[in-house]
Amino acid sequence: MPAHCDGCGRPSAECGGCRWEYDPPRFCPECGLRLAVVVTPVGHRERCKVHGPLPVDPR
Amino acid sequence: MTDTIQPVSIGRKQAATAWSRPHLSAEEARTAIRAAGVALLDERRPLTSDELADLAHVPDASVPSLAALAHEVRLAWCGDTVEVEGILSAKTGGCPEDCHFCSQSSAFDTPVKATPFLDTDEVVAAAEETAALGASEFCIVLAVRGPDERIMRRILDLVPIIGDRTGLNVAVSAGILDPDQARRLAEGGVHRYNHNLETARSYFPEVVTTHEYDERVDTCRLVVDNGMELCCGVLLGMGETVDQRLELLDELREVGPAEVPMNFLKPMVGTPFAGRPAVEALEAIRWIAVFRLGLPSVILRYAGGREFTLGDLQAMGMTSGINALIIGNYLTYLGRSPADDLKMLDDLRMPIGALSPVI
Ligand code: SF4
Ligand SMILES: [Zn+2]
Ligand SMILES: [Zn+2]
Numbered sequence: 001m002p003a004h005c006d007g008c009g010r011p012s013a014e015c016g017g018c019r020w021e022y023d024p025p026r027f028c029p030e031c032g033l034r035l036a037v038v039v040t041p042v043g044h045r046e047r048c049k050v051h052g053p054l055p056v057d058p059r
Numbered sequence: 060m061t062d063t064i065q066p067v068s069i070g071r072k073q074a075a076t077a078w079s080r081p082h083l084s085a086e087e088a089r090t091a092i093r094a095a096g097v098a099l100l101d102e103r104r105p106l107t108s109d110e111l112a113d114l115a116h117v118p119d120a121s122v123p124s125l126a127a128l129a130h131e132v133r134l135a136w137c138g139d140t141v142e143v144e145g146i147l148s149a150k151t152g153g154c155p156e157d158c159h160f161c162s163q164s165s166a167f168d169t170p171v172k173a174t175p176f177l178d179t180d181e182v183v184a185a186a187e188e189t190a191a192l193g194a195s196e197f198c199i200v201l202a203v204r205g206p207d208e209r210i211m212r213r214i215l216d217l218v219p220i221i222g223d224r225t226g227l228n229v230a231v232s233a234g235i236l237d238p239d240q241a242r243r244l245a246e247g248g249v250h251r252y253n254h255n256l257e258t259a260r261s262y263f264p265e266v267v268t269t270h271e272y273d274e275r276v277d278t279c280r281l282v283v284d285n286g287m288e289l290c291c292g293v294l295l296g297m298g299e300t301v302d303q304r305l306e307l308l309d310e311l312r313e314v315g316p317a318e319v320p321m322n323f324l325k326p327m328v329g330t331p332f333a334g335r336p337a338v339e340a341l342e343a344i345r346w347i348a349v350f351r352l353g354l355p356s357v358i359l360r361y362a363g364g365r366e367f368t369l370g371d372l373q374a375m376g377m378t379s380g381i382n383a384l385i386i387g388n389y390l391t392y393l394g395r396s397p398a399d400d401l402k403m404l405d406d407l408r409m410p411i412g413a414l415s416p417v418i
Contacts, residue, residue, distance in 0.1 A: 008170070008328075022366055022393040026170035034172040040185040041145035041192070041387035042397060 002029030009034070025054060076342060077300040080116060088117035092124050099132045099355055105312075106352060112305050115349050122345045129348035129380035136355040141404055142383035142414040144196035144230070144360070145189025148390035150176040150210070154202040156234075156269045158257070160297055162327040162391055163202040166269075169329035171391055176201070176210070182217055183224055190225040192386050192397050195413035197221060198230035198253060198290075200390055204270070205235040215247040222248060228413065230290060235274050241281035251318065252282040255292035256310055259303035266297055279314045288415075292320035292362060295346055296338035304346060308353045317415070318383065319357050321347060323364035325392065338364075340372045344379050351380025358383045358414050366395050374403050383414065 004011055007019030009027030019025065024037050028048035035046040035054065046054040083091060091113040098104050106114075117125050148163075153173030157166040165173070177185075186197045199217060201210060210233060218229045231244060232253035244252060256275055257263075263272040282289045291314060293307055311319060323338045338346075343365075351359055360383035361376055369376060373395075387397050394400075404411060 020392075022395075024393060026172075034170065036172050036174045037151075037391075038174065038177065038181070039388045039391060039393065040147055040181075040188060042188045044388065044393065 004029050004032035006035075028054070076338075078116070079300065079302050082116050082118045083113060083121075085118060085121065087113075088121040089124070091117065092121065092128055095352055096128050096131070099128075099352065100135055105355065108305065108309055111308060111349060111353050114352055115301060115305055115345070117345075119341060122341055122348070125352075126344055126348045126375065126379035129351040130378045132355050133351055133359070133380050133382050137358070137382050137414065139409055140382070140412040140414055141377070141409045142196060142358055142360070143192065143194040143386050143400075143411050144198060144383065145185070145192065145194050145387055146198040146200055146385055146390060147177075147182060147185040147189075148202065149182055149199045150174070150201040150203065151391065152202055154204065156204050156267065158267050159331040160257075160266065160294060160324055160327065162330060164330070167329050167331070169327060173202075176213055179217060179220065183221060186221045186225045186227055186229075189387070190227050193401070193411050194386060195228060195411075196230055196251070197225065197227040198232055198251075200232040200253070201234070203234045205237075206233040206240060211240060211243065214249075215243065218248045232290075234278075235270065236278050236281050238281055241278075241285045241287070245285040245287045249287055251288040251290045253290040253292065253320070254278045254282065255294065255320070255322075256307060256314070257292070257294045258297060258299055259306040260310060261306060262297070262299045262303045276310075276314060279316070283315060288317035289314065290318040290320065291316035292322055292360075293350070294322040294324060294363075295343070296324035296335065296364070296368070297332055298335060304349075308350060312353060316354075317358060318360055319350065319354060320360040320362035320385070321350060321381070322362045323368035325364040325367040338368045340369050343368045344372065344375055347376050347379045347381055360384060363389050374407065377403065377407055377409065 005015035006025035006029045009032040024044040025046050030051050037046050151174045152163045152171045153165050154163045162169040162171045189197045221229050228250040230251035231249045260272045326333045326335050361381050388394050
Protein backbone atom coordinates (compact mmCIF):
# COMPACT_ATOMS: atom_id res chain seq x y z
CA MET A 1 0.00 0.00 0.00
CA PRO A 2 1.52 3.38 -1.00
CA ALA A 3 2.26 5.82 1.82
CA HIS A 4 0.47 8.73 0.14
CA CYS A 5 -2.53 9.35 -2.11
CA ASP A 6 -1.26 10.23 -5.60
CA GLY A 7 -4.28 12.48 -6.15
CA CYS A 8 -3.89 14.86 -3.19
CA GLY A 9 -0.61 13.89 -1.50
CA ARG A 10 -2.17 13.23 1.91
CA PRO A 11 -1.06 10.15 3.87
CA SER A 12 -2.99 7.05 2.82
CA ALA A 13 -4.54 6.86 6.29
CA GLU A 14 -6.28 10.18 5.56
CA CYS A 15 -7.17 9.62 1.90
CA GLY A 16 -7.91 6.27 0.37
CA GLY A 17 -7.49 7.62 -3.17
CA CYS A 18 -9.28 10.64 -4.59
CA ARG A 19 -7.82 10.79 -8.09
CA TRP A 20 -10.44 11.24 -10.84
CA GLU A 21 -10.08 8.67 -13.61
CA TYR A 22 -8.96 11.34 -16.08
CA ASP A 23 -6.32 12.91 -13.85
CA PRO A 24 -2.70 11.79 -13.95
CA PRO A 25 -0.95 11.19 -10.62
CA ARG A 26 -0.01 14.55 -9.10
CA PHE A 27 1.77 13.55 -5.86
CA CYS A 28 4.49 11.03 -5.16
CA PRO A 29 2.98 7.90 -3.57
CA GLU A 30 6.16 7.43 -1.54
CA CYS A 31 6.73 10.90 -0.09
CA GLY A 32 3.66 12.96 -1.02
CA LEU A 33 5.64 15.68 -2.83
CA ARG A 34 4.19 17.30 -5.97
CA LEU A 35 5.28 15.50 -9.12
CA ALA A 36 6.56 17.06 -12.34
CA VAL A 37 4.02 15.74 -14.83
CA VAL A 38 4.21 15.72 -18.62
CA VAL A 39 0.94 14.96 -20.40
CA THR A 40 1.23 14.14 -24.12
CA PRO A 41 -1.61 13.24 -26.51
CA VAL A 42 -1.33 9.52 -25.84
CA GLY A 43 0.55 9.26 -22.56
CA HIS A 44 1.77 10.91 -19.43
CA ARG A 45 4.80 10.57 -17.21
CA GLU A 46 5.61 11.71 -13.73
CA ARG A 47 8.80 12.38 -11.83
CA CYS A 48 9.42 12.98 -8.14
CA LYS A 49 12.48 15.08 -7.40
CA VAL A 50 13.39 12.65 -4.60
CA HIS A 51 12.21 9.29 -5.96
CA GLY A 52 12.65 9.74 -9.70
CA PRO A 53 10.23 8.59 -12.38
CA LEU A 54 7.00 6.86 -11.39
CA PRO A 55 6.25 3.50 -12.99
CA VAL A 56 4.16 3.92 -16.16
CA ASP A 57 0.49 4.28 -15.28
CA PRO A 58 -1.73 2.13 -17.50
CA ARG A 59 -4.51 4.78 -17.64
CA MET B 60 -52.25 4.52 -6.75
CA THR B 61 -52.22 5.67 -10.35
CA ASP B 62 -51.35 3.88 -13.56
CA THR B 63 -49.66 6.88 -15.17
CA ILE B 64 -45.90 6.87 -15.11
CA GLN B 65 -44.52 9.26 -12.53
CA PRO B 66 -41.09 10.85 -13.08
CA VAL B 67 -38.54 9.92 -10.45
CA SER B 68 -35.63 12.26 -9.84
CA ILE B 69 -32.26 10.56 -10.19
CA GLY B 70 -28.80 11.76 -11.18
CA ARG B 71 -26.91 14.97 -10.63
CA LYS B 72 -28.36 18.20 -9.38
CA GLN B 73 -29.21 20.61 -12.20
CA ALA B 74 -26.45 23.15 -12.61
CA ALA B 75 -27.90 26.56 -11.89
CA THR B 76 -27.82 28.33 -15.23
CA ALA B 77 -29.61 31.66 -14.83
CA TRP B 78 -32.37 32.17 -17.40
CA SER B 79 -33.67 35.73 -17.73
CA ARG B 80 -36.84 34.79 -19.65
CA PRO B 81 -39.09 31.74 -19.82
CA HIS B 82 -38.54 28.89 -22.26
CA LEU B 83 -40.55 28.89 -25.49
CA SER B 84 -43.62 26.67 -25.65
CA ALA B 85 -43.25 23.44 -27.67
CA GLU B 86 -45.12 25.04 -30.56
CA GLU B 87 -43.07 28.24 -30.47
CA ALA B 88 -39.91 26.11 -30.40
CA ARG B 89 -41.02 24.15 -33.49
CA THR B 90 -41.70 27.41 -35.32
CA ALA B 91 -38.34 28.92 -34.32
CA ILE B 92 -36.40 25.80 -35.34
CA ARG B 93 -38.23 25.62 -38.68
CA ALA B 94 -37.54 29.30 -39.40
CA ALA B 95 -33.85 28.84 -38.53
CA GLY B 96 -33.70 25.91 -40.95
CA VAL B 97 -35.15 28.01 -43.77
CA ALA B 98 -32.69 30.84 -43.04
CA LEU B 99 -29.57 28.67 -42.83
CA LEU B 100 -30.34 25.93 -45.35
CA ASP B 101 -32.53 27.60 -48.00
CA GLU B 102 -31.66 31.29 -47.80
CA ARG B 103 -28.14 30.60 -46.55
CA ARG B 104 -28.15 33.67 -44.38
CA PRO B 105 -26.75 33.92 -40.85
CA LEU B 106 -29.24 34.11 -38.01
CA THR B 107 -29.82 37.34 -36.12
CA SER B 108 -28.99 37.65 -32.44
CA ASP B 109 -32.73 37.62 -31.64
CA GLU B 110 -33.27 34.41 -33.59
CA LEU B 111 -30.36 32.80 -31.73
CA ALA B 112 -31.79 33.96 -28.39
CA ASP B 113 -35.10 32.25 -29.24
CA LEU B 114 -33.29 29.02 -30.13
CA ALA B 115 -31.34 29.11 -26.87
CA HIS B 116 -34.70 29.14 -25.05
CA VAL B 117 -36.35 26.06 -26.55
CA PRO B 118 -37.61 23.67 -23.86
CA ASP B 119 -35.49 20.64 -22.95
CA ALA B 120 -37.77 18.37 -24.96
CA SER B 121 -36.94 20.34 -28.12
CA VAL B 122 -33.16 20.13 -27.68
CA PRO B 123 -32.84 16.98 -29.85
CA SER B 124 -34.72 18.77 -32.68
CA LEU B 125 -32.44 21.77 -32.28
CA ALA B 126 -29.43 19.44 -32.38
CA ALA B 127 -30.75 17.73 -35.51
CA LEU B 128 -30.98 21.08 -37.28
CA ALA B 129 -27.47 22.02 -36.11
CA HIS B 130 -26.17 18.74 -37.57
CA GLU B 131 -27.89 19.41 -40.88
CA VAL B 132 -26.44 22.92 -40.96
CA ARG B 133 -22.97 21.60 -40.22
CA LEU B 134 -23.26 19.10 -43.10
CA ALA B 135 -24.58 21.76 -45.48
CA TRP B 136 -21.97 24.38 -44.58
CA CYS B 137 -18.91 22.26 -43.71
CA GLY B 138 -19.46 18.74 -45.05
CA ASP B 139 -19.10 15.50 -43.14
CA THR B 140 -15.35 15.65 -42.50
CA VAL B 141 -14.11 15.75 -38.91
CA GLU B 142 -10.83 17.47 -38.11
CA VAL B 143 -8.73 15.73 -35.49
CA GLU B 144 -6.10 17.57 -33.47
CA GLY B 145 -3.61 16.71 -30.75
CA ILE B 146 -2.48 19.27 -28.18
CA LEU B 147 0.57 19.46 -25.95
CA SER B 148 1.30 21.64 -22.97
CA ALA B 149 4.94 22.36 -23.83
CA LYS B 150 5.44 24.67 -20.85
CA THR B 151 3.19 23.91 -17.91
CA GLY B 152 2.14 25.89 -14.85
CA GLY B 153 3.63 28.98 -13.24
CA CYS B 154 1.49 31.35 -15.30
CA PRO B 155 1.27 34.86 -13.85
CA GLU B 156 -2.34 35.34 -15.00
CA ASP B 157 -5.25 34.50 -12.70
CA CYS B 158 -7.89 32.85 -14.91
CA HIS B 159 -10.08 31.44 -12.13
CA PHE B 160 -10.70 28.10 -13.89
CA CYS B 161 -7.05 27.30 -14.53
CA SER B 162 -4.83 24.94 -12.57
CA GLN B 163 -1.75 26.43 -14.24
CA SER B 164 -2.04 29.86 -12.66
CA SER B 165 0.61 30.66 -10.06
CA ALA B 166 -2.05 32.66 -8.20
CA PHE B 167 -3.66 29.45 -6.90
CA ASP B 168 -2.38 26.51 -4.86
CA THR B 169 -3.16 23.63 -7.22
CA PRO B 170 -1.63 20.16 -7.67
CA VAL B 171 0.01 21.24 -10.95
CA LYS B 172 3.74 21.76 -10.57
CA ALA B 173 5.40 24.21 -12.96
CA THR B 174 7.67 22.56 -15.52
CA PRO B 175 9.94 24.29 -18.05
CA PHE B 176 9.64 24.26 -21.85
CA LEU B 177 10.01 20.66 -23.03
CA ASP B 178 12.99 19.64 -25.18
CA THR B 179 12.58 19.72 -28.92
CA ASP B 180 12.75 15.91 -29.05
CA GLU B 181 9.86 15.60 -26.59
CA VAL B 182 7.69 18.03 -28.52
CA VAL B 183 8.43 16.30 -31.81
CA ALA B 184 7.68 12.89 -30.26
CA ALA B 185 4.28 14.18 -29.11
CA ALA B 186 3.60 15.51 -32.62
CA GLU B 187 4.51 12.11 -34.05
CA GLU B 188 2.08 10.44 -31.61
CA THR B 189 -0.58 12.84 -32.86
CA ALA B 190 0.15 12.15 -36.53
CA ALA B 191 -0.03 8.40 -35.90
CA LEU B 192 -3.64 8.85 -34.76
CA GLY B 193 -4.63 10.30 -38.13
CA ALA B 194 -4.74 13.90 -36.94
CA SER B 195 -4.04 16.84 -39.24
CA GLU B 196 -3.34 19.51 -36.63
CA PHE B 197 -0.98 19.73 -33.66
CA CYS B 198 -1.14 22.59 -31.18
CA ILE B 199 1.77 23.65 -28.97
CA VAL B 200 0.36 25.31 -25.87
CA LEU B 201 2.33 27.40 -23.38
CA ALA B 202 1.14 28.62 -19.98
CA VAL B 203 2.28 32.21 -20.32
CA ARG B 204 0.78 35.69 -20.38
CA GLY B 205 2.46 36.15 -23.74
CA PRO B 206 5.67 34.91 -25.37
CA ASP B 207 9.00 36.48 -24.42
CA GLU B 208 11.85 36.50 -26.93
CA ARG B 209 13.24 33.15 -25.75
CA ILE B 210 9.85 31.50 -26.18
CA MET B 211 9.35 33.15 -29.57
CA ARG B 212 12.65 31.66 -30.76
CA ARG B 213 11.75 28.20 -29.47
CA ILE B 214 8.38 28.31 -31.21
CA LEU B 215 9.87 29.54 -34.46
CA ASP B 216 12.45 26.72 -34.29
CA LEU B 217 9.85 24.06 -33.54
CA VAL B 218 7.19 24.90 -36.13
CA PRO B 219 9.16 23.97 -39.28
CA ILE B 220 10.72 20.90 -37.62
CA ILE B 221 7.30 19.51 -36.68
CA GLY B 222 5.87 20.34 -40.09
CA ASP B 223 8.75 18.60 -41.88
CA ARG B 224 8.82 15.52 -39.64
CA THR B 225 5.09 14.88 -39.40
CA GLY B 226 3.31 16.77 -42.18
CA LEU B 227 0.93 18.18 -39.56
CA ASN B 228 -0.35 21.73 -39.58
CA VAL B 229 1.12 23.42 -36.54
CA ALA B 230 -0.97 25.62 -34.27
CA VAL B 231 0.32 27.63 -31.33
CA SER B 232 -1.27 28.99 -28.17
CA ALA B 233 1.08 31.35 -26.33
CA GLY B 234 -1.12 34.09 -24.94
CA ILE B 235 -1.28 37.78 -25.75
CA LEU B 236 0.72 38.89 -28.81
CA ASP B 237 2.08 42.21 -29.94
CA PRO B 238 1.91 43.12 -33.65
CA ASP B 239 5.52 42.17 -34.33
CA GLN B 240 5.13 38.77 -32.67
CA ALA B 241 1.97 38.06 -34.66
CA ARG B 242 3.78 38.90 -37.89
CA ARG B 243 6.78 36.71 -37.02
CA LEU B 244 4.61 33.74 -36.10
CA ALA B 245 2.64 34.03 -39.34
CA GLU B 246 5.87 34.28 -41.36
CA GLY B 247 7.28 31.37 -39.38
CA GLY B 248 4.56 29.04 -40.64
CA VAL B 249 2.10 28.97 -37.75
CA HIS B 250 -1.09 27.74 -39.37
CA ARG B 251 -3.54 28.58 -36.63
CA TYR B 252 -3.16 30.61 -33.46
CA ASN B 253 -5.32 29.83 -30.46
CA HIS B 254 -6.50 32.62 -28.23
CA ASN B 255 -9.76 32.05 -26.40
CA LEU B 256 -12.33 34.65 -25.42
CA GLU B 257 -13.57 32.05 -22.89
CA THR B 258 -16.59 34.02 -21.73
CA ALA B 259 -18.72 37.11 -22.28
CA ARG B 260 -17.22 40.55 -21.93
CA SER B 261 -19.69 41.31 -19.11
CA TYR B 262 -18.64 38.19 -17.15
CA PHE B 263 -14.91 38.38 -17.82
CA PRO B 264 -14.06 40.42 -14.68
CA GLU B 265 -15.44 37.53 -12.59
CA VAL B 266 -13.02 35.17 -14.34
CA VAL B 267 -9.78 37.11 -14.90
CA THR B 268 -8.42 40.22 -13.15
CA THR B 269 -4.87 40.31 -14.54
CA HIS B 270 -5.73 41.33 -18.09
CA GLU B 271 -8.58 42.92 -19.98
CA TYR B 272 -11.08 41.43 -22.38
CA ASP B 273 -9.95 43.91 -25.01
CA GLU B 274 -6.40 42.57 -24.81
CA ARG B 275 -7.81 39.22 -25.87
CA VAL B 276 -9.87 40.74 -28.66
CA ASP B 277 -6.81 42.69 -29.87
CA THR B 278 -4.73 39.50 -30.08
CA CYS B 279 -7.54 37.77 -31.99
CA ARG B 280 -7.57 40.66 -34.48
CA LEU B 281 -3.78 40.52 -34.90
CA VAL B 282 -4.01 36.82 -35.70
CA VAL B 283 -6.57 37.41 -38.44
CA ASP B 284 -4.83 40.54 -39.79
CA ASN B 285 -1.57 38.61 -40.17
CA GLY B 286 -3.17 35.82 -42.15
CA MET B 287 -3.12 33.05 -39.54
CA GLU B 288 -6.31 31.14 -38.92
CA LEU B 289 -7.85 32.22 -35.63
CA CYS B 290 -8.82 29.51 -33.16
CA CYS B 291 -10.91 31.22 -30.49
CA GLY B 292 -12.51 29.07 -27.85
CA VAL B 293 -15.15 29.32 -25.19
CA LEU B 294 -15.45 27.82 -21.73
CA LEU B 295 -19.02 27.30 -20.59
CA GLY B 296 -20.13 26.50 -17.06
CA MET B 297 -18.21 29.10 -15.06
CA GLY B 298 -21.38 30.69 -13.66
CA GLU B 299 -22.27 32.86 -16.63
CA THR B 300 -25.94 33.43 -17.44
CA VAL B 301 -27.75 32.35 -20.58
CA ASP B 302 -27.73 35.97 -21.80
CA GLN B 303 -23.98 36.05 -21.29
CA ARG B 304 -23.54 32.89 -23.37
CA LEU B 305 -25.46 34.63 -26.14
CA GLU B 306 -23.34 37.75 -25.66
CA LEU B 307 -20.22 35.60 -26.06
CA LEU B 308 -21.60 34.10 -29.26
CA ASP B 309 -22.17 37.61 -30.66
CA GLU B 310 -18.65 38.59 -29.67
CA LEU B 311 -17.26 35.56 -31.50
CA ARG B 312 -19.27 36.35 -34.61
CA GLU B 313 -17.58 39.75 -34.49
CA VAL B 314 -13.97 38.44 -34.34
CA GLY B 315 -14.58 35.83 -37.05
CA PRO B 316 -12.63 32.73 -35.98
CA ALA B 317 -11.86 29.81 -38.29
CA GLU B 318 -12.21 27.47 -35.32
CA VAL B 319 -14.07 27.56 -32.03
CA PRO B 320 -13.10 24.96 -29.43
CA MET B 321 -15.99 24.34 -27.02
CA ASN B 322 -14.74 23.71 -23.53
CA PHE B 323 -16.92 22.88 -20.57
CA LEU B 324 -15.66 23.63 -17.09
CA LYS B 325 -13.94 20.75 -15.40
CA PRO B 326 -13.56 22.21 -11.91
CA MET B 327 -9.91 22.17 -10.86
CA VAL B 328 -8.84 21.60 -7.27
CA GLY B 329 -7.38 24.73 -5.68
CA THR B 330 -8.86 27.20 -8.19
CA PRO B 331 -11.63 29.67 -7.29
CA PHE B 332 -14.01 27.69 -9.56
CA ALA B 333 -13.25 24.33 -7.93
CA GLY B 334 -16.77 24.05 -6.52
CA ARG B 335 -18.79 25.01 -9.58
CA PRO B 336 -21.37 22.46 -10.69
CA ALA B 337 -20.95 20.59 -13.97
CA VAL B 338 -22.85 21.70 -17.05
CA GLU B 339 -25.63 19.15 -17.48
CA ALA B 340 -25.19 16.92 -20.52
CA LEU B 341 -28.38 18.08 -22.24
CA GLU B 342 -27.43 21.72 -21.61
CA ALA B 343 -24.07 21.06 -23.25
CA ILE B 344 -25.86 19.63 -26.29
CA ARG B 345 -28.18 22.67 -26.40
CA TRP B 346 -25.21 25.06 -26.44
CA ILE B 347 -23.21 23.07 -28.96
CA ALA B 348 -26.25 23.33 -31.25
CA VAL B 349 -26.78 27.06 -30.59
CA PHE B 350 -23.10 27.81 -31.27
CA ARG B 351 -23.25 25.82 -34.53
CA LEU B 352 -26.39 27.67 -35.61
CA GLY B 353 -24.72 31.00 -34.79
CA LEU B 354 -21.44 30.08 -36.49
CA PRO B 355 -22.53 27.86 -39.39
CA SER B 356 -19.20 27.69 -41.24
CA VAL B 357 -16.84 27.47 -38.29
CA ILE B 358 -14.75 24.46 -37.27
CA LEU B 359 -16.53 23.68 -33.98
CA ARG B 360 -14.26 21.51 -31.89
CA TYR B 361 -14.96 19.27 -28.95
CA ALA B 362 -12.35 20.32 -26.42
CA GLY B 363 -11.75 20.13 -22.68
CA GLY B 364 -14.33 18.84 -20.25
CA ARG B 365 -16.37 16.69 -22.63
CA GLU B 366 -15.62 13.51 -20.70
CA PHE B 367 -16.67 15.26 -17.50
CA THR B 368 -19.79 16.96 -18.88
CA LEU B 369 -21.13 14.61 -21.51
CA GLY B 370 -20.05 11.19 -20.29
CA ASP B 371 -21.85 8.70 -22.51
CA LEU B 372 -23.48 11.39 -24.68
CA GLN B 373 -20.30 12.19 -26.59
CA ALA B 374 -21.55 10.74 -29.87
CA MET B 375 -24.60 13.00 -29.61
CA GLY B 376 -22.38 16.09 -29.72
CA MET B 377 -21.01 14.84 -33.03
CA THR B 378 -24.53 14.98 -34.44
CA SER B 379 -25.34 18.34 -32.82
CA GLY B 380 -22.94 20.55 -34.74
CA ILE B 381 -19.43 19.47 -33.71
CA ASN B 382 -17.08 18.77 -36.63
CA ALA B 383 -13.69 18.55 -34.97
CA LEU B 384 -12.18 17.10 -31.84
CA ILE B 385 -9.11 17.07 -29.67
CA ILE B 386 -7.96 13.49 -29.56
CA GLY B 387 -6.21 11.92 -26.61
CA ASN B 388 -5.13 13.88 -23.59
CA TYR B 389 -5.63 17.54 -22.79
CA LEU B 390 -3.07 19.90 -21.30
CA THR B 391 -3.08 18.82 -17.67
CA TYR B 392 -5.55 15.94 -17.60
CA LEU B 393 -6.41 12.94 -19.67
CA GLY B 394 -8.97 12.35 -22.37
CA ARG B 395 -10.78 9.16 -23.19
CA SER B 396 -8.87 6.66 -25.27
CA PRO B 397 -8.14 7.72 -28.88
CA ALA B 398 -9.40 4.29 -29.99
CA ASP B 399 -12.85 5.11 -28.55
CA ASP B 400 -12.98 8.41 -30.42
CA LEU B 401 -11.81 6.87 -33.69
CA LYS B 402 -14.39 4.10 -33.33
CA MET B 403 -17.09 6.69 -32.63
CA LEU B 404 -16.22 8.55 -35.85
CA ASP B 405 -16.13 5.29 -37.78
CA ASP B 406 -19.50 4.21 -36.35
CA LEU B 407 -20.96 7.57 -37.34
CA ARG B 408 -19.39 7.23 -40.82
CA MET B 409 -17.65 10.57 -40.44
CA PRO B 410 -14.37 10.72 -42.40
CA ILE B 411 -11.30 12.33 -40.81
CA GLY B 412 -9.50 15.12 -42.64
CA ALA B 413 -8.22 18.68 -42.50
CA LEU B 414 -10.75 21.48 -42.60
CA SER B 415 -10.37 25.04 -43.75
CA PRO B 416 -12.76 27.86 -43.10
CA VAL B 417 -15.39 28.41 -45.77
CA ILE B 418 -14.66 31.68 -47.53
S1 SF4 C 1 -3.34 32.65 -19.30
FE1 SF4 C 1 -3.71 30.48 -19.79
S2 SF4 C 1 -2.24 29.31 -18.53
FE2 SF4 C 1 -2.35 31.40 -17.70
S3 SF4 C 1 -3.85 31.27 -16.03
FE3 SF4 C 1 -4.95 31.95 -17.89
S4 SF4 C 1 -5.70 30.04 -18.84
FE4 SF4 C 1 -4.13 29.46 -17.33
ZN1 LIG D 1 -6.42 11.89 -2.09
ZN1 LIG E 1 8.81 11.07 -3.83
